[in-house]
Amino acid sequence: MTYFKITKPRSSSVAENKKASPLVPSFYDRENFRKNTTSWQNKVATTPRKGEKGHASARQHPKSARLSVGEDTSTALTFDRDDTDEDKPPTNKIEYTDSAWHYITMMIVTIPIFMGYACLNVGQKNLRDRLGIEHASHEAKLFNIAVSFLYLGNMTFRLLHNLVFSFIRPRSRVIISYFGMMIAVNLLGWLMYIGSVKSLAVVYISYLLGGISIGTFESNVMAVLTPLGHRAKSWAIVGLPLGFNMVSIGSFIVLFFSDTLYVKFGVYMTVFLACIVGLFYFLLFVEDIPSATSNDNLGKFIADLKLFRNWFFLIWTYCLALTLDKFCLGLFGSIQLYMFDKDFLSIWPGSSAKLQKNLYYGLYSTCCFLGDSISRKVAYSDRARNPLFFLILSAIGAVLVLCKVLLLSFVGVFLIFYANGSIYAHNTRRIDQRVGARYNLIAISAALFIGDLGSFTGSNLNSHVPRWIGKLHRW
Incomplete structure (x- = not known):
């Protein structure tokens, strides 16, 4: 030595x-x-x-x-x-064998689950058409309830994973999330598109499984990656919007060229294969480093809840901002599917220039992706800011989207998702820096649970708000 x-x-x-x-x-x-x-x-x-x-x-x-x-x-x-x-002189320079690429590839862990999230979210209209459900019918209301199970499962398992899966470690909960998403997309792909099953029960089960997978995955994967530091974590959270928009953008562009049954089925199978790749990468390349959250169980969860004064009041403003932000996200993330439902859409009122609807959906999702991903990287290099500041961008973006003008909707949704990425990244930074490892998992779980109260509410309004806005425009 x-x-x-x-x-x-x-x-x-x-x-x-x-x-x-x-x-x-x-x-x-x-x-x-x-x-x-x-x-x-x-x-x-x-x-x-x-x-x-x-x-x-x-x-x-x-x-x-x-x-x-x-x-x-x-x-x-x-x-x-x-x-x-021993004969060599000592040196104070360390040649690290790791590289930036090792941290960038942490996105492979988070991308597949959010590809599934997008598949369930933006694929809902195609699924409704596949079932032959008419707009504004009783079956349409039941279908909307089934779709909302995605957000219900997501919201409840932000905290319930600490109870239902209390007997296993956070790392194992991440693995369960992968399997839950794989089952959900396979049920929809094989039964609804290949088997021509018309039962809404399949939709309820699949969307609930997908929601449980997302709700369990997000907080636990962040807890697992915490020992690896901000560098790994900052790239992992970029994988969330990247995975979502790989499907939301890619599927609409593919459907623009070939809107067939097997192409729609292929979207579900692509998510299934991505989950397999992500699972194997997680098992093989993400080391199991012991930390304060490595063995979280039911007893620790209950103890942390009782000691909420030690962590909740450090993040309550972030929880409030995240709730309002997630409301906008749940509402405007898929509102374009119901607000712009014609085959060809004018880019400006009275303009003869038109966009095919699937191409428009793809461009809309591209703006979502750019706003969300850029803001996450900026937030990790920026100084700490009050998250309520970013809600100004959400409000401006909401007004622009509700104007029902295509060009303005691109700017509006970019601002909404820029605010979302900023609030999310500042929230995870705040938890790491102020809350610490002892309460890391419970703080992330609670913040995301409170935030999903907003997304659940917003997602249940995305098919109604366009109708209300239409009446307002006519008035």
Whole structure:
């Protein structure tokens, strides 16, 4: 074992020590030790200075360097080396074998589930047409209730996963989510499109399973990725809108060229295959790093609820903003399917230039994707902001979409989804920085549960608001 020291001046706090280091500041930043790599087996430990007796117990950590802090705040970097290397001089430069690509590929974990979310969400109108349900009929009302089970299952299992799956770890809950989504899309694809089953019971079961999968997946995957640090997590949350819009944009573009039964069936099978890929990537390449949430169970969930004063009041403004934001998301994410239902649509009132409806839906979803994904990356590099500020963008966007003008709707939905990505990313940052690992899972679960109260309400209004707006325009 070879030691060398980087002497740091005395100071009264860790923050001052970090600021005072002119050499390797990242070694004093605990967050940089949360990077994950498969080729380095490392530890971070506090050890005594050379010549002193006794030592502090080490804890496992996924970086190969060992950080030792003496009483005089001098830091010693310790490296495991082979005996053949003893003649080499020590160096304070670490050549990391991991790369940015390792963190970028964390999107593979989150993309498939949200592809399924999009498949169930934007595919509802094609599914209703497949069942032969007339608009504004009694069957249409029952169908809308069935579709709302997607949001009901999502909302309830934001918290219920802590009860129903209390006997298994968060990592195993992520695996269950993949299987739930695979079952949901297979039921709809094979029974409704290939088997020509006309029963609404299949829709109720499939959409409820899909909602349970999403509600269980999102908070648990964030808890699993927390030990890997902000870098992995920031890319993982980009995978949410990317996965959603890969289907919402891609399916409409494909249907623009070929609106056939087998193309619609193929969308469901694409999601099924993506879930298989995501599941295997999660099992093989996302390391199981122990953390405070690794073994969350029913007892810890109940204890955390009783101690809500320790975490809820740190995030309550984010929960309020997320609820209003999710209301706009649930309403305007699919309102275009009901507001613009003609085969060809004028891009401006009185204009002869028209867009085919599937092409318009694809462009609309593209604006959703751009707003949501850009804002998530910006939020992680931006300073902390009050999330209520972003609701101004949501309000402006809502007005523009409700004008029923195609060109304005593109700008409007971009603003709505930009606000959504910003609020979501600032929320996860706030939880990581202020709440900490002890209450990480319960805080994420509670925030998403409260937020989904808004999305559940908004999703149940997306088929009614266009009718009300139509009456207002005629008036």
